[in-house]
Amino acid sequence: MSGTNNTGGATPPHYKIAVGSLNPVKIDAALEGFRSVFPSATFSATGVLANPGVDSQPLSDGVAFLGAWNRARHVFDLCPDANYWVGIQGGVQWDTYSLNTGEGKGDGGQLQAFSWIVVLGGDRGELMGKARTATHYLPSDMSHLMHFGYDLGLAHHQAHRGIDYNPTDGSVGLLTHGIYGRDESYLHAIILALIPHRNPTVAF
Numbered sequence: 001m002s003g004t005n006n007t008g009g010a011t012p013p014h015y016k017i018a019v020g021s022l023n024p025v026k027i028d029a030a031l032e033g034f035r036s037v038f039p040s041a042t043f044s045a046t047g048v049l050a051n052p053g054v055d056s057q058p059l060s061d062g063v064a065f066l067g068a069w070n071r072a073r074h075v076f077d078l079c080p081d082a083n084y085w086v087g088i089q090g091g092v093q094w095d096t097y098s099l100n101t102g103e104g105k106g107d108g109g110q111l112q113a114f115s116w117i118v119v120l121g122g123d124r125g126e127l128m129g130k131a132r133t134a135t136h137y138l139p140s141d142m143s144h145l146m147h148f149g150y151d152l153g154l155a156h157h158q159a160h161r162g163i164d165y166n167p168t169d170g171s172v173g174l175l176t177h178g179i180y181g182r183d184e185s186y187l188h189a190i191i192l193a194l195i196p197h198r199n200p201t202v203a204f
């Protein structure tokens, strides 16, 4: 993939990333993550509508991971000419360590919010990296609403009427007053999910 440019220097290799989402925050985070992990290459990223194969609001760690994996596999099928395939899936899970209820599950417990990221590479998508974003806890009024079927965005809207989150900051950005946004949380996890790709001779 490398050649020479008209100044005589080597042209850096270019790689295509296919992201299983039309959400610009996810696509931009994936692109930025690849660029920071592989600074001597160039990248372009395309978002594609991929099927997570799970509920739109996953309620467990495992289902959220499955959503990320399904998105990555689906975008692999849809974009065979890409070099990397990325699935990002948000989810929530009842805290098993909650001291509030002693049960840590169901209404009255605390909800953790996070996303899973799966990055596939290799000719057949056989090289997989995965990572979970940082976790934050949702306020109890939101957890209550989500217990009754609201998704995260709707629960925010309902619980904090008048203070809508912006898509880039997301839930975590609203709750940290803009110190740590959804974009940054995706970026950090993309970098971690690229560890096997950055170290292809190491077994994970």
Ligand SMILES: O=P(O)(O)OP(=O)(O)OP(=O)(O)OC[C@H]1O[C@@H](n2cnc3c(O)ncnc32)[C@H](O)[C@@H]1O
Pocket: 020, 021, 022, 023, 026, 056, 057, 058, 088, 089, 090, 091, 115, 151, 152, 153, 156, 165, 169, 170, 171, 172, 182
């Ligand atoms: O278009 P896709 O890729 O599906 O992106 P999404 O924004 O819907 O995000 P996810 O499917 O990954 O997240 C699952 C649910 O959680 C919601 N969600 C995820 N992150 C959020 C955040 O930071 N703030 C508010 N809602 C969020 C989202 O709207 C979904 O209903």
